[in-house]
Amino acid sequence: AQTVSLYGLVDMSVGSFQAAGESKLKAAENGKMTTSHIGFAGTEDLGGGLKAKFALESFLRADTGKSARFDTDAFWARKAIVGLESATLGSLTLGRNTTPLFVSTVSYNAFGDSYGFSPSVRHYFVGALYGDSGWSNSALYTSPTWGGFSASALVNAGEGATGATGRNTSASVKYAIAGLSTMLTYQQVKNGVAVYPAGFEAQTTTQLNASYDFGVAKLFGQYGQVETDATVDVETRLFQVGASVPVGSGALLLSHGQAREEKGAATVTRKTTSFGYDHKLSRRSDVYAVYMNDKKTSLSSGNTFAVGLRHRF
């Protein structure tokens, strides 16, 4: 028995967008709350508690009609995997897998996987990190949950690509019980970097995450370190705190993040604060309004205000 599902998400917003040091841009934008995508996935029951599964997921830009996140991005960049899953032994998938660090980063901040508004996503994935939110040529192991604990491990093959210095590796451990959830994530990147810095050897990231749901509010906290070994070493320390406060059929969202980068004698600090309201029209559809303030050492402050519609299918 096999069922293939077609699913995805389209997110469009309008507003005035401005990162630190940039000029204001009035625009209709794709995927600021969640990057729009379409996917195909299925699970086949093989009997004996074993399943085969696949997933193919493609980012898209609804504002221009383009596929992928940027013009040189892979069509199925979001995910392209085939694997086996056992209820008792866990899951092993091969292909292009999502990284544990992306999962932890988006799971412990109030704005989730928002490339437009989440200080965490912006400071890690459009900031300090080398390597993408998904790794090509990779194998991902995800454990079942044992008494609140679960773990995942990801490794890829450098495959002799230009600039690669070896395999990428990552692991995360999660503990969740009652309202508490914590996750420790480690990753080391040696390949898949878009533009390698001179003398690049590796980039190592450690991140500690926690959230607690008090009912009247869910609090989030993250602390991380990103160290790049190259001719000039770079070290970035990042933290983020925030909250999601249920109001009516929606929630007030708040997140403040800081990233302090030391590169030789130079120190640059980025401080980003986002505040928004996400109103659920249904389980699949929501409208949102967000204000974001973005500051960076020696740059003018940026202010973004946007309203948008997000629909899952």
Add this chain to the structure above:
Amino acid sequence: AQTVSLYGLVDMSVGSFQAAGESKLKAAENGKMTTSHIGFAGTEDLGGGLKAKFALESFLRADTGKSARFDTDAFWARKAIVGLESATLGSLTLGRNTTPLFVSTVSYNAFGDSYGFSPSVRHYFVGALYGDSGWSNSALYTSPTWGGFSASALVNAGEGATGATGRNTSASVKYAIAGLSTMLTYQQVKNGVAVYPAGFEAQTTTQLNASYDFGVAKLFGQYGQVETDATVDVETRLFQVGASVPVGSGALLLSHGQAREEKGAATVTRKTTSFGYDHKLSRRSDVYAVYMNDKKTSLSSGNTFAVGLRHRF
């Protein structure tokens, strides 16, 4: 409740193709009657007469297996939208929307949206017009029908793109009662032009459309003006008349269009006449045979003859 539908169309024809001034080409061609495409769309009932909806539509070239209409075209160029729809207030969609001018142009000629054979589509969309049949970064409002009247309005954000001089805007009003249908469409293009002429400011188009269905024949008429404000202004006047005559389980199709372009002292007139028979094998599948004669000032006449198969899924 949500249903996602997968749909599309594949159209292939074989024949001898020749536009005015070109040499004959014997070829197997994609999408001459309707541009082939595949789409995914869905509507979610939010209650209270409100719906959320999305659509992602991708052109394709079945003759070569390529995606999109041309090599630099966006994958989801046909449509990429998310929106809300109210039975009483109308629909608002954000993303890449189809223009009202494309809708009116294809709705009031016997060859519909045929880029291969419709004089109207060829004279406007591969001729006089700047701007595509879909606008990126746009918001489309479509009204309900009030006593035969309906309207739509489309605006996009220039978003500071190179060469853009501002927003694109468009509006159309339709009146349909019994066999009569009329539509007035206006659009002004200030961005999204593939190659900007020197000193480009804006291109303004006004188009009046009418059709009347006598039963034994449906008659079509279109008149339009396209004015380009640039260092050298260009004005094109276009008209088209035609008919669709039901015969057996198909229809004879006839359309004649003229486009007279004045650019400084130079005047160029294009006259295109298409005649065909479209035979329905079912509601979804049809075969067609078309002859087209294409004349343009100071160029040799072009003659096209093609037979094809079109299948909707």
Add this chain to the structure above:
Amino acid sequence: AQTVSLYGLVDMSVGSFQAAGESKLKAAENGKMTTSHIGFAGTEDLGGGLKAKFALESFLRADTGKSARFDTDAFWARKAIVGLESATLGSLTLGRNTTPLFVSTVSYNAFGDSYGFSPSVRHYFVGALYGDSGWSNSALYTSPTWGGFSASALVNAGEGATGATGRNTSASVKYAIAGLSTMLTYQQVKNGVAVYPAGFEAQTTTQLNASYDFGVAKLFGQYGQVETDATVDVETRLFQVGASVPVGSGALLLSHGQAREEKGAATVTRKTTSFGYDHKLSRRSDVYAVYMNDKKTSLSSGNTFAVGLRHRF
């Protein structure tokens, strides 16, 4: 009545890969047993034994998340057709069709359509042949089966493409009865060549195929000649023998192929032997382990060992 189906296959393997004359590469690879793909197809019953049908099939690379087989490949390169099918008269499809030579090559060797491990596929389609496994701008006729006989014929339009010297043509005849299956395939390529050799006129291929299923083993044999008419003529003679031996819920696979190329005074011979075990987890999912030895005149021998997972959906 119309049903659209969504289907495809994802194949990933890990191992050490080495063709003759190359260095070993440890890698996680896509589609070595079957090239990964996703497709959409449907059939509409038109009544009277007639059906309309379409198919759109897209290769993909699950290891990197890229679409298509290589970066300049067409998105729907696997197949993009629309056509009519009659139970008594056969099927005619227009668009980008799979060639009869690809069908015969993959049908009469134990490793099927494996670009990674099948000596036949490698010697023909990544070796001696010009022209792809699918032809653009083509019409394919496929006959019904008459007393064990069936036939297909494919022709495409050169359409004046650069370097093209005319139409491509192909035909195959198949006879299958009881455990025996034989197929004779002919093709001549005059267009669609990626890089034309100097003075190219045409490439003509003749291939004779046979298989016999003894129950305890299925034997395969292929003999072919590929002649290229150009300033310097090239003639390649190819043969392949192999077997598939059912073992448990899987099969042992064996194939040995040779390709001897004569170009002027130079003769180059490639000898490839593959041995593997394919274990079926279900009708749709299998795991495999393959060893391949690849030799080529004056090059060092290559040895590949890979294990993989293939899932059809």
